[in-house]
Amino acid sequence: MKIFELGKAKSPWILHYNTGSCNGCDIELLAVLTPRYDVERFGMLNKGNPKQADILLITGPVTKRCRERLLNLYLQVPEPKVVVAVGTCSCGGGVFRHMYNVENGVERVIPVDVYVPGCAARPQQIIDGVVKALQILREKGRALEVPPHLKKIVRGREGGIDRESLLEDLRRR
Amino acid sequence: MKKIKVNQEICTTIPMGSQHVALPEPVKLVFDTENEVVKRVSFDVSYVHRGIEKSLTTMYDFKKAPYVVGRICGICAIAHSIACTVALERSIGIDGEVPDRVRAVRMIGLELDRLQSHFLINGHLAEVCGYENIFMHLWRCREFILDTADMLFGNRVQYDVVCVGGVNRDIDEKTGTRISEALEEIEESIGFMEEVFTRDKTLVKRLEGLGVVSKDKAFEYGLVGPSARASGVKTDCRIEDDWGMYRDFGLEIITMTEGDALARCLVRVLECFESVRMIREALDSTSPGEEIQLRVRDNPKKDAVCRNEAPRGELFYYIRGTGKKIPGRVKIRTPTFANIPILPHVMIGVRYNDVPPLLMSFDPCLSCTGR
Amino acid sequence: MIEASLMDFKDKIRKLYIPEKVHYIGVDAYEGEEGLEVRYWFFSYETRDVVMVRVSVKHGERVPSISDIVKPAFMGEWEIADLFGIEIEGRVENFFLSPDSPRAPLLNKKKSEDQAGREMGEK
Numbered sequence: 102m103k104i105f106e107l108g109k110a111k112s113p114w115i116l117h118y119n120t121g122s123c124n125g126c127d128i129e130l131l132a133v134l135t136p137r138y139d140v141e142r143f144g145m146l147n148k149g150n151p152k153q154a155d156i157l158l159i160t161g162p163v164t165k166r167c168r169e170r171l172l173n174l175y176l177q178v179p180e181p182k183v184v185v186a187v188g189t190c191s192c193g194g195g196v197f198r199h200m201y202n203v204e205n206g207v208e209r210v211i212p213v214d215v216y217v218p219g220c221a222a223r224p225q226q227i228i229d230g231v232v233k234a235l236q237i238l239r240e241k242g243r244a245l246e247v248p249p250h251l252k253k254i255v256r257g258r259e260g261g262i263d264r265e266s267l268l269e270d271l272r273r274r
Numbered sequence: 275m276k277k278i279k280v281n282q283e284i285c286t287t288i289p290m291g292s293q294h295v296a297l298p299e300p301v302k303l304v305f306d307t308e309n310e311v312v313k314r315v316s317f318d319v320s321y322v323h324r325g326i327e328k329s330l331t332t333m334y335d336f337k338k339a340p341y342v343v344g345r346i347c348g349i350c351a352i353a354h355s356i357a358c359t360v361a362l363e364r365s366i367g368i369d370g371e372v373p374d375r376v377r378a379v380r381m382i383g384l385e386l387d388r389l390q391s392h393f394l395i396n397g398h399l400a401e402v403c404g405y406e407n408i409f410m411h412l413w414r415c416r417e418f419i420l421d422t423a424d425m426l427f428g429n430r431v432q433y434d435v436v437c438v439g440g441v442n443r444d445i446d447e448k449t450g451t452r453i454s455e456a457l458e459e460i461e462e463s464i465g466f467m468e469e470v471f472t473r474d475k476t477l478v479k480r481l482e483g484l485g486v487v488s489k490d491k492a493f494e495y496g497l498v499g500p501s502a503r504a505s506g507v508k509t510d511c512r513i514e515d516d517w518g519m520y521r522d523f524g525l526e527i528i529t530m531t532e533g534d535a536l537a538r539c540l541v542r543v544l545e546c547f548e549s550v551r552m553i554r555e556a557l558d559s560t561s562p563g564e565e566i567q568l569r570v571r572d573n574p575k576k577d578a579v580c581r582n583e584a585p586r587g588e589l590f591y592y593i594r595g596t597g598k599k600i601p602g603r604v605k606i607r608t609p610t611f612a613n614i615p616i617l618p619h620v621m622i623g624v625r626y627n628d629v630p631p632l633l634m635s636f637d638p639c640l641s642c643t644g645r
Numbered sequence: 646m647i648e649a650s651l652m653d654f655k656d657k658i659r660k661l662y663i664p665e666k667v668h669y670i671g672v673d674a675y676e677g678e679e680g681l682e683v684r685y686w687f688f689s690y691e692t693r694d695v696v697m698v699r700v701s702v703k704h705g706e707r708v709p710s711i712s713d714i715v716k717p718a719f720m721g722e723w724e725i726a727d728l729f730g731i732e733i734e735g736r737v738e739n740f741f742l743s744p745d746s747p748r749a750p751l752l753n754k755k756k757s758e759d760q761a762g763r764e765m766g767e768k
Contacts, residue, residue: 120321
């Protein structure tokens, strides 16, 4: 199990979807991938395929037509997954709040793990948010690997399982 | 992917979007192809429709309008802000009183925006052609322009520097000299871009003769901006509707006659040189003055229009003043909206793998289109 | 500015629009106190003037499309058809709006409801 965890921590692939933002955050996201900020040093690659992605970067206030596509994308990303809302408008609507064709933020449609505010969010902020997302991804991955009824006996922060207590658990049943 | 019959021929339908690697924005294009050759195209551009026009007549008063319309598009934000401001000033009746310094600062903002936008799209075009290396190089050069903007206006992308009756920030002398230094570096990188798009054999071969738009077609479909100028249409809103000092500085309209993807690319490259010259002229023409904001007492009361040259072409604003704080109607016609009707005609008969470069050579901005 | 009615606005546009000399900017609608009107914007390369062709339209009246004269006009027409609820020939349903967004959002809602109420009363 440890090798998968290591792989995920060192190569989280990102999926970017624009749900009606002004393009400002989107070009900053692309700028993050280019030499000056170079997020590839964390092993991140921008991939268009949701089925290969680990981190979902959403920009924009979610227009009504984008809503179902966003939900579809979210369901297609395999577990564990982390959602990062980039930009003020994706965090709660921003200037677009209460416009007639807008859903007021990503959190109204799918659960969000990391919020990156800013209009437009600066590359440094985005990197910060993505690194936070990495930690959450690791925790989520651990929670997935251990079956829920064994959660109590997971040993320490290594994430390994104590063999003795596992046997004990089986005996009790 | 599914197979359907069009005119007794079997076509394969390939959808592109609304989420795609080559597109930073949501747009859906559906191609009916026959052996890789595109036969029919349909498009859906409405994914980004937010309803900004309505909010300008209900939620925000006219002094906030330049900041709201900046959020229509992050790449050409200041072009929107300037067009809206100029239209509002004309509606109030103070457009003659705007000081020269304000015009100069607005010009610098707009030209910096044009520079970064042209670098962005030419880099992106190289990427969809398969040149990841040039994409990275051009985006590295683009960072210098963004640094300059950061130094001048305090933000990289959305610099809300324009307000009704003036600008929010002046450029002091120290920053002025630093910009002149930065401009030299920028000019050098434009030279690099020119070299790439004229000397690189593979890139030139890929883009040459792709998606040719003749001059008649360009007139017929009402193309705007670099796409029109690449076909030989001599149009530039900076000259035609001059809110700044472009006529005084003798802005040169760059045109080409080929009308293919390469010409559209080269027009943008050559425009960058012109933009740098405009920034230099604007910096030299005026010195840091005292007054950078007029006091606005009236509300917009007349009907006014403004045509402004955004990086992608003609941007049209119409404002109906009613004498109240909130205008009666704000109409925004964005450049991409004028360039989209020709796309289905150009794409027919093109191989499917040439579609992304062709699409990118028109420099589509869907956030503008949807509003 | 050119005033026109629904009957003759196409002829006037045909006379005005020569592709090499006149640039088509866009189409717009506006609901003022006098009622609904559709405006076509043109720009003349020679005189460097913006020309407006104004057509007043009643609610629910059918407007012919000008895309046989001005080719790129269809997109702007679909847009105002969606946003103002104007019946325009060849319009596409939900070009800009999604099925669950409010209908004809840019219309002055209160007024049109009043009118609808009045019409109901008359019947």
